[in-house]
Amino acid sequence: MKVEIWSDFMCPFCYIGKRRFELALQKFAGKDQVEVIYRSFELDPEAKRDVDYDVHDMLAGKYGMTRERAISMNNDITEQAKSVGLRYLFDTMILTNTFDAHRLAHFAAKHGKAAEMVELLLKSYFTDSKHIGDHATLADLAVQIGLDRRETEEMLASGAFTEDVRSDEQEAGELGIRAVPFFLIDRKLAVTGAQPTEVFLDALNQAFASA
Incomplete structure (x- = not known):
């Protein structure tokens, strides 16, 4: 069985959904026959790499609500995350563009380390308050899962894996995916x-x- 997961690294429900799926997989009798493939999806492809506002202000501006309401919503999400063992620190999260993080995930997949990279990118953003749009940060994360720093830095400095990310996003559009996380099991x-x-x-x- 093949499970494809479209998600973004700054999507709070993607990390929660990933963990709930993994908990289900642990209980699934055929878990040893399941191949998980991570697909790219950008919630905001036009997002800047460096911004001078936080996630609360971003939500307030995007949805036309007060900052206090945005904080309350994020507190609710924090509790949902906690229910599956995740620690979200919204106050210190660093907003950025996730395109290069998605390229890094594809690079890691080429080396058989997609699962490790996706998990570390999500943890780095939601729990560790790291700048996952910054190339030096991304190279550090790659090294943590055993990838070569120089090769990673050269990849990030180039346009490598751009087509892989765009292909995933194009397919998402063709499948009618408008929100993530989205899990597709055996294409059925x-x-x-x-x-x-x-x-x-x-x-x-x-x-x-x-099947």
Whole structure:
């Protein structure tokens, strides 16, 4: 079975959904037969790499709400994250453009380390307050999972894996994906959003039974 996951590294529900899916996978009888493939999706392709405002102000401006309301919403998400063992620190998150982080994920996948890279990028943004649009930071993260620093730096300085990211995004458009996380199981069954673990488990069982 193949499970493709479209997500963005600055999407709070993508990390929560990923963890709920993983919890379901642990309970799935056919887990050893599941291949997980991570696909790229940018919530804001036009986002700048460096900004002088925080996530609360970004949400307030995007949705026309007060900063206090945005903080309250993010506090609610923090509690949801906590329920699956994740620690979100919205006050110190560094907003950026995630395109190069997506290129790095594809680079890691080429070296058989996609899962490690995706997890570390999400943790770095939501928990460690790292600037995942910064090339030096991305190179540091690559080294943490065993990738070569010089090769990583050369990749980031080039346009390598741009087409891989764009291909994932184009396919998302063709599949009608407008929000993430989006889970596609064997190209037959889709789960949208950070659904409860039981929903993911039911979907896996259903896809397995019809395989």
